[in-house]
Amino acid sequence: MAKRRRLSPAQSDYLETQSATLETKSMPLGRAPIAQVAGEASTSAALEELAGTLREARAQGRMIEAVPLDRIETGYLVRDRLVADDEELQALMESLRARGQQTPVELVDLGQGRFGLISGWRRLTALGRLRAETGDDRFATVLAVLRRPETAADAYVAMVEENEIRVGLSYYERARVAAKAVEQGVFETEKKALLSLYASASRAKRSKIRSFLELYHAADELLRFPSAIGERLGLALAKVLDGRASRQEALRAALDAAAPDTAAGEQAVLEQMLAEFERADAGPPEPQTREAAKDGVEKDGLPSDAVRNRIAPGIYARWDGQSLVLDGQGMSDALCGRLLDWIRDNA
Structure with a gap:
């Protein structure tokens, strides 16, 4: 018969002794640490993605910003539009007053908080006048998108295209901005300027703009109302001037002597000189008889x-x-x- 082992009785203080030796730690309420870290990382990633999206939208000109008027340099480009029709500008001001700015202007970031105007000169001018008249802070800024033209030529093209789409320029204004762009070294020749600035225009239209370059070179500094010169008169003058220095000098002398203070007066001088040049091209008149004279x-x-x-x-x-x-x-x-x-x- 197998010998039985005697078991010792359970120690009543064993559990109490073990419990006293165990280190106790307080557990945080709420999420576990790993969940909190994961949540913070997710939030940070989302914010970084949003910031990246905004940076990309700003760089690509898809984000509209409010820019103070006094930080914008309107002379960043030689403007193609010489004058703004007072009646049209007043209508634009009333629209801005009633409905606010509906279409943003285009700017380029020049650094140090300065911006150059590419397109939107009329809107900027209207807002400036409203600000001066009313003192209202809502007219102190302009809604704008920032462009990043790689070259000055790209900036000029953007300006011209915006004005061609919205409000057509006179032929003289179109020719003038092409000539100015060449003078500033943006384009090598006037032909290249015309092909770049008016790439979407028909060949016939570019030819007319090129003809008005003749008038620009002849008397730009003396013309006071060049944007009022009509297509017929401008093309006819370009034909008779034809690069002849003597005729350019005669035209300048006539404009300088007359100093017309209205567009109609200036066009009368141009019509008079056109008639003289056309008579000269037609040759001397037939000799008069003693009776006729x-x-x-x-x-x-x-x-x-x-x-x-x-x-x-x-x-x-x-x-x-x-x-x-x-x-x-x-x-x-x-x-x-x-x-x-x-x-x-x-x-």
Whole structure:
């Protein structure tokens, strides 16, 4: 018979002794540490993704920003639009006043908090006037998208295309911006400027713009209302000027002497000079008979009143034997005063 082992009785203080020797730690309430770390990492990644999306949208010109007007340099590019029609500008101001700005302008970041205007000159001008008139802070900023043109040529193309789409420019304004871009070294030649700036225009339209370059080179600094010159007059003048220095000088002299203060007055001078150049191209008139010229009497080198002599650009003289008549666009109060003084001193 197997011998039985005697078992010792359980120690009543065993569990209490073991419990006293175990180290106890407090557990945090809520999420476990691993869940908290994972959540923070996810939030950080989402914010970084959002920031990256915003940076990309800003770089690609897809984000609209509010930019203070006083940080924008309107002369960043030579503007193609020379003047803004007061009636149209007033209508734009009323629209901005009532509905706010609906379409953003285009800017380029110049650094140090400055921006250059690419397109949107009329909107910027209207907002500036509203700000000056009302003092309202809502007109102190302009909604804009930032562009990143790789070259100055790209910036000019963007400006021209925006104006071509919205409000057509005059042929003179189109020609002028092409010439200015060449003068600033943006394009090598005027031909390249026309092909780049007006790539979407028809060949016939580019040809007309090229013709207006003739007028720009002849008298840009003396023309006060060039954007009012119509297509017919501009093309006709370009044809008779044809790069001839003597005619360019005559045109400048006539404009300088007349100094017209209205668009209509300036166009009258241009029409007068056009008529003179066309007469010169047609050749000398047929000799007059003594009967047609009222006996053809000439005195002091001036013919009778049957013939009107051009004695200076825009000035004509007619002598009838007793009276000397001077007329033409070149006559002015100042010139008359000098003539009267000379007669008094030399009579």
